Structure formats: structure tokens, C-alpha cells
Amino acid sequence: MAATGRGMGVDVTLVGLGAAVLADQLGDLVGGMLTRLHAERAVRLRLGVAVEGLSGSGGRVSGVRLASGELLPAETVVVAIGSRPATGWLHGSGLSVRDGVRCDSRCRAAPGVYAVGDLASWHHEKLDRRLRLENRTNAVEQAQIVAANLLGEDRPYVPLPYFWTDQYDTKIQAHGFFPPGARADVVEGDLEQNRFVALYHLEGKVTGVLGWNMAKAARLHRGRVADAIGV
Secondary structure, three states, X not given: OHHHHHHOOOXXXXXXXXXXOOHHHHHHHHHHHHHHHHHHOOXXXXXXXXEEEEEEEOOEEEEEEEOOOOEEEOOOOOOOOOOOOOOXXXXXOOOOOOOOEEOOOOOEXXXXXXXXXXXXXXXXXXXXXXXXXXXXHHXXXXXXXXXXXXXXOOOOOOOOOEEEEEEOOEEEEEEEOOXXXXXXXXXXXXXXXXXXXXXXXXXXXXXXXXXXXXXXXXXXXXXXXXXXXXX
């Protein structure tokens, strides 16, 4: 949103609790580069500070109050606080709807009932954990597995998650998982040239790969992540 706004010539201030942009999701290396990227595009950064509330009158916002006491003038405010699955219409159905529709490894919520996409919380056999992914790629791949199972096959859904984002002229592709504490090592390219591939490791195991303006190279390393996870 910040990158798109700046691309339209909008004056943007980005506020967040983290010390760097997306550092909690992608680690300090990429978080630091994203922070510099936005700063270089004249995004005003207010990081490491909480929002206490909004000010305004007549149903129109005029400012954002920070915990630091600063009042940021604002005509439009976008609040990114995550999402909650809309499962209210399923209450009383007999399905388990805690954090989405709970499914087994085949995306089956009950005999003859399957769930796909943002709403589906399923058991990933290779990771031995429950996941709920919110992106278009997941919805497409998950639907293919469910279609196969509806037609009589017996296939678990064991994807390697993938997401991408374009921010200004920077293209980022990520495959796998990026858990807190994972170490990012540059294995191709150069940070100074704004083109690199980083492999993420946790406890000696490869968990993910991220490409910064190197999409093809990141895809080539995807196999290492898939082999390490076993998918």
C-alpha cells in the first residue's frame, strides 16, 4: 500500500511496531533493505511505535495519535491488522470452525465436505502442523488436490508455500517458510547491486528461499527447500 501510494504521488507515512519493515516476517536482512527502499522513496517512517487512536470530526479522520505523543496529519488511514475467517454462517453445521474450517491432510472437513482457500485450516503431513494460507497460489493448488480427492484419489495437500510482492521496481519472490530466528545467507547475487538470493536456515535446516530481483534464480533454489522439508 505504501509503495503504491508513493507511485501515485501520495504523501505516505508508514507506522509500525517493528524496528524494520516486514522484519518479523522476513528477518532483519530483508527487513532492513525494505526499510531503506521505502525511505529512499520518501516514505516517512515511524517504526517501533504504537498507534493509540485516530482524531477527526464529522466522521472524517484528520490525524493519527502515536504512543510517543506525536500527532500525524492524515486524510486517509489504512490499518493492516490481519484477517479473521468469516465462519459465522457455518456455526451449527457440525463442522469445527476454529481459525477457519478445520480439515484433515486431504482438506476434508467431514465426510463429503472439503474446504479450499483462505478459509481452510488443514494438517500439513510433512510439517506435522496445521496451516491456513491466505494467497491466490494456495487457493489454486489446494483446489486441484480437492478436485482429485473428490474424484476418488487419496492425496494429501503438502505444498511449499509461495508468495511474491512488487514494491516500486523491486520484485520479491519467496518460497517456503521464514520462521522467527531463521538466518538468511546470500547465496547468489550482491546486496549492493540490489539483486540477490538468500537461503533461510533454522537449526541447520533449510526452511526457505527469497529472491530480490532474481526470480529465476530463486526458483532454481526452491528445490533445495522442498527437499529439506520433504515435499
